[in-house]
Amino acid sequence: MATPLYLFTGFLGSGKSSVINSLLGHLSDKRVGLILNDFGAITVDSALVKGDGEISATKSLSGGQIFCSCLAGSFVAAVEEMASLNLDAIIVEASGLAKPSPLLEIISNIQRRTNHKVSYSGMICVVDAERYHILSQSLKTIEEQVVFSDWFIINKSDLVDETTIEKVEESIKGLRPLAPIFTTSFGVVDQAMIDLLDSSHAGVDLRQIDGAAYSGWGVHGRPRNCTFLPTYPFEREALEQFLSTVSNHLFRMKGFIPTQGEESLIVDAVGPHVRVSEGKMPPNLEPGVMAIFAANIDALSLIEQAWQNFSNTPFSCVETP
The missing domain is CATH 3.30.1220 (Hypothetical Protein Yjia; Chain: A;domain 2)
Structure with a gap:
């Protein structure tokens, strides 16, 4: 049986590490491989993820984002290495500045290099309820992460009112009409989210998306x-x-x-x-x-x-x- 590969994306500060920490608490009986990607030179996220007891293998990648040419090869190699460890799942926390347009090519390389021992089981986008609308107006990577994701966790719902949550949901549905959306605070993962992860073990279909529209970073340039x-x-x-x-x-x-x-x-x-x-x-x-x-x-x-x-x-x- 192929090892499911889950990618977690979401802009800087959205709460990806908190979500993964909560998720790992549900996976204490599983063998999990964890790949952490920091945009900067310091691998801070490797120290912020606390699920030591649930992690069988860890790899940190820093100095860029895993979908760019600077790190894509290292990312594919890290997944290939973990594919040989008889894991129950591989979880990837992408940089908050991830630009996943090359997703199809990268996943195809992973499946080829691992002889299909790894199945792509979806991308989960963690959304900051408080900052989503402001950031999405000036950063192309916000929309790009949404378009390429398969389901969504709107985090930090405690910081906004219901009207704001509804507007965020409406924006996401405008880009991904049929994708499941969950709402939470403090990155807490509930059983419904776990059930959805379990249902995608066999893999999800990779969609053909024209990434040309997401070339570049937006009005403020590359962070x-x-x-x-x-x-x-x-x-x-x-x-x-x-x-x-x-x-x-x-x-x-x-x-x-x-x-x-x-x-x-x-x-x-x-x-x-x-x-x-x-x-x-x-x-x-x-x-x-x-x-x-x-x-x-x-x-x-x-x-x-x-x-x-x-x-x-x-x-x-x-x-x-």
Whole structure:
């Protein structure tokens, strides 16, 4: 029997890691392979997915998105390697900047390279209920992710009213009329979603879609990213004020800042929603907060000025090519 391959997409900060963490809680009796893709140089998502007890194999891919030529070959090779491990499922968390137009070609390569030991079982798009309409007006990748997905999880429903949820559903149905749509908060996966995953084990049909319309990134160009790392000690309140100031101007901020010994501060910021928590510094993870932003934003100057406004401690902020 072929191993089902599930792809999870959704824009930066939509809650993909939370959804996958919840899903893994339902799969404790399964052998699962997990492939995590970060757009930036730091593999933050590999440290944010918590289902260690449910994961039999893990692979992290960083520095781009799995549908581009820079990482597509590595992605196919990672799936090919996992196909030999007798897994019950392979779950892929694509970068929030994934542009899945080459999906048909990539899946065809996977099936050819694995001798059809892997079956494509669908793409699940996690949608940020609060930011969907704003982002979809300026970023082609939002619509592209929707068009190529097979079903949808509208997350963060607790942050919006029913009218907003209905508008998001209406927009999705305009692009994918028959696709199932689920609504949740905090990335919680319920049994109905699990049942749908189970029903797609045999695979879904790959649709022929003209990806030419999704060439490029939209009015703001290809997003850029940098890594911000302040030198401890500094006041936690200063960090929180800094994040609240700059996060609204960026697509996403996330990462780990070392403090004392093996401890760290975990940063998770999406728009006005900023969370700083304490935890262990993950081994082998490069320290720092990855910031992803529109190409027309001078994010480095913004970050530098904001940090100096709230703290006089040293810091580094380096853009990733």
